[in-house]
Amino acid sequence: xxxxxxxxxxxxxxxxxxxxxxxxxxxxxxxxxxxxxxxxxxxxxxxxxxxxxxxxxxxxxxxxxxxxxxxxxxxxxxxxxxxxxxxxxxxxxxxxxxxxxxxxxxxxxxxxxxxxxxxxxxxxxxxxxxxxxxxxxxxxxxxxxxxxxxxxxxxxxxxxxxxxxxxxxxxxxxxxxxxxxxxxxxxxxxxxxxxxxxxxxxxxxxxxxxxxxxxxxxxxxxxxxxxxxxxxxxxxxxxxxxxxxxxxxxxxxxxxxxxxxxxxxxxxxxxxxxxxxxxxxxxxxxxxxxxxx
Amino acid sequence: xxxxxxxxxxxxxxxxxxxxxxxxxxxxxxxxxxxxxxxxxxxxxxxxxxxxxxxxxxxxxxxxxxxxxxxxxxxxxxxxxxxxxxxxxxxxxxxxxxxxxxxxxxxxxxxxxxxxxxxxxxxxxxxxxxxxxxxxxxxxxxxxxxxxxxxxxxxxxxxxxxxxxxxxxxxxxxxxxxxxxxxxxxxxxxxxxxxxxxxxxxxxxxxxxxxxxxxxxxxxxxxxxxxxxxxxxxxxxxxxxxxxxxxxxxxxxxxxxxxxxxxxxxxxxxxxxxxxxxxxxxxxxxxxxxxxxxxxxxxxxxxxxxxxxxxxxx
Numbered sequence: 344x345x346x347x348x349x350x351x352x353x354x355x356x357x358x359x360x361x362x363x364x365x366x367x368x369x370x371x372x373x374x375x376x377x378x379x380x381x382x383x384x385x386x387x388x389x390x391x392x393x394x395x396x397x398x399x400x401x402x403x404x405x406x407x408x409x410x411x412x413x414x415x416x417x418x419x420x421x422x423x424x425x426x427x428x429x430x431x432x433x434x435x436x437x438x439x440x441x442x443x444x445x446x447x448x449x450x451x452x453x454x455x456x457x458x459x460x461x462x463x464x465x466x467x468x469x470x471x472x473x474x475x476x477x478x479x480x481x482x483x484x485x486x487x488x489x490x491x492x493x494x495x496x497x498x499x500x501x502x503x504x505x506x507x508x509x510x511x512x513x514x515x516x517x518x519x520x521x522x523x524x525x526x527x528x529x530x531x532x533x534x535x536x537x538x539x540x541x542x543x544x545x546x547x548x549x550x551x552x553x554x555x556x557x558x559x560x561x562x563x564x565x566x567x568x569x570x571x572x573x574x575x576x577x578x579x580x581x582x583x584x585x586x587x588x589x590x591x592x593x594x595x596x597x598x599x600x601x602x603x604x605x606x607x608x609x610x611x612x613x614x615x616x617x618x619x620x621x622x623x624x625x626x627x628x629x630x631x632x633x634x635x636x
Numbered sequence: 637x638x639x640x641x642x643x644x645x646x647x648x649x650x651x652x653x654x655x656x657x658x659x660x661x662x663x664x665x666x667x668x669x670x671x672x673x674x675x676x677x678x679x680x681x682x683x684x685x686x687x688x689x690x691x692x693x694x695x696x697x698x699x700x701x702x703x704x705x706x707x708x709x710x711x712x713x714x715x716x717x718x719x720x721x722x723x724x725x726x727x728x729x730x731x732x733x734x735x736x737x738x739x740x741x742x743x744x745x746x747x748x749x750x751x752x753x754x755x756x757x758x759x760x761x762x763x764x765x766x767x768x769x770x771x772x773x774x775x776x777x778x779x780x781x782x783x784x785x786x787x788x789x790x791x792x793x794x795x796x797x798x799x800x801x802x803x804x805x806x807x808x809x810x811x812x813x814x815x816x817x818x819x820x821x822x823x824x825x826x827x828x829x830x831x832x833x834x835x836x837x838x839x840x841x842x843x844x845x846x847x848x849x850x851x852x853x854x855x856x857x858x859x860x861x862x863x864x865x866x867x868x869x870x871x872x873x874x875x876x877x878x879x880x881x882x883x884x885x886x887x888x889x890x891x892x893x894x895x896x897x898x899x900x901x902x903x904x905x906x907x908x909x910x911x912x913x914x915x916x917x918x919x920x921x922x923x924x925x926x927x928x929x930x931x932x933x934x935x936x937x938x939x940x941x942x943x944x945x946x947x948x949x950x
Binding site: 364367368370371374375377378379380381382384385388396401441442443445446448449453455461464465468470471472474475476477478479480481482483503504506507508510511514538539540543564567568570571575585586589590593600603604607610611614615617618622625626629630 | 657660661662664665667668669671672673675676678679680681682683684686687690744747748749752754758759760761762763764765767768769770771772773775776777779780787789792821826829830833868878881882883884885889903906907910911916919920922923926927930931934
């Protein structure tokens with residue numbers, strides 16, 4: 344009896360310690376499967392013929408059938424959408440980093456009358472997301488069109504609207520980052536004869552590179568995935584971005600599930616690749632705002 | 637910065653070089669704020685006031701708005717059962733998000749915890765749906781929700797389990813829940829990420845001390861971990877509510893607000909009137925109601941999250 348307890352006690356202790364871990368992994372694995380199911384079915388679907396899609400919709404594509412993918416990659420349409428999406432994404436991101444970097448610097452590092460008031464004004468933008476404001480914004484774009492500034496049916500219009508609605512959030516995030524840079528650095532720079540612009544350009548910007556890349560990565564995702572702004576602004580199908588094209592494609596080929604799967608898969612791949620490389624930046628951008636709020 | 641300016645004030649009369657320094661500072665403030673301010677005023681602030689004007693017209697977007705109807709649009713909207721349904725759906729989405737999605741995210745964040753081997757791997761996987769385009773997510777889930785058990789994976793499983801297949805997108809009673817499941821699939825990783833980052837900031841020793849004092853796991857979670865996660869929780873509640881108020885893309889892709897308006901949200905309602913039926917005055921009035929909703933929520937949020945000063949000493 345005594346011997347059994349001595350031999351079994353360590354094991355049962357170990358078991359007791361292992362059990363929570365086992366339970367943790369079990370739950371997390373189940374959730375992981377739930378995440379993967381839609382993606383795996385999409386991948387399977389994209390490698391099937393339409394006929395296979397109807398007879399064996401959610402099985403492994405055996406043999407894999409690459410025609411849908413090569414068909415889409417062989418058309419100009421997909422590449423043009425990809426090009427448009429990249430153009431809009433780069434334009435919006437460059438604009439956000441530039442415009443918000445400058446404004447956040449002023450709010451973090453300069454003193455002037457009305458600063459708090461102005462900062463609150465920008466903050467108010469957080470309450471009015473683009474989905475709520477889209478119709479009023481559309482009126483303004485039409486007005487600008489009448490004045491000869493072509494905003495409707497141009498990629499520039501998409502960039503400007505996306506940029507404007509990214510200002511509030513990113514100014515707040517960047518201001519947080521900039522405030523964290525020690526005040527002594529600024530004093531030292533001023534004593535050494537730097538003016539505000541020198542300090543910004545030579546000292547703050549190099550130090551803030553991680554912050555700017557976080558904001559940049561986040562903006563790239565938001566711009567790349569945006570549907571509503573392109574949907575409202577772009578009529579000309581030569582200008583469509585990938586999400587807009589995906590939506591129209593789904594409407595057009597509604598019954599050809601295999602072809603749609605292939606299209607959605609292909610338009611998701613750039614995002615997934617980007618995510619693998621920029622996860623750290625995206626995560627730090629998102630959490631920066633949250634932990635200070 | 638402040639130090640520098642106090643020195644200039646206290647010492648001898650300001651020299652010309654310091655005058656120019658002050659002028660330079662002003663110039664930097666002005667020039668640096670200018671681009672953000674112009675864009676913000678043109679595309680964010682001005683449209684809001686502009687839409688107040690149009691909301692008082694019966695206007696189809698052709699020519700000038702001349703048919704002034706006063707506040708009639710606002711009244712008509714409140715009498716429209718579809719709008720009321722949309723508001724109800726949005727409130728339901730908010731309740732489900734706060735009651736189901738966020739607690740689920742919190743549970744998973746605690747499960748992943750601080751030091752589980754493979755923590756980063758799970759975080760990467762769980763966050764993946766958040767970065768996928770909503771359009772793509774919507775189309776993916778449409779495939780899963782297909783009413784025919786020979787085509788839709790979810791119904792195939794239901795049939796395997798001996799249940800009846802459900803017309804997820806065609807049944808007025810379940811369509812909103814189906815959309816909510818998709819929303820949860822896409823967004824729980826985002827909320828989990830916020831909680832995980834918050835957990836990382838709580839020193840392990842605090843919870844260990846509680847355990848030594850005899851608190852069990854649940855007690856130490858409720859009394860110690862949860863209050864210390866206040867900041868990420870506040871953010872995720874804010875994002876979740878605002879996200880529900882403006883929910884558009886997933887609903888539009890998956891159901892167009894149907895069947896028979898069963899999954900209508902305020903944003904799809906506005907889009908339908910503004911961009912499908914071109915009743916722009918009416919649509920503007922809907923937009924203003926949405927602004928008001930956002931405003932009311934923000935005021936309530938600020939009221940509850942900003943503790944009065946006399947409490948901070950406690």
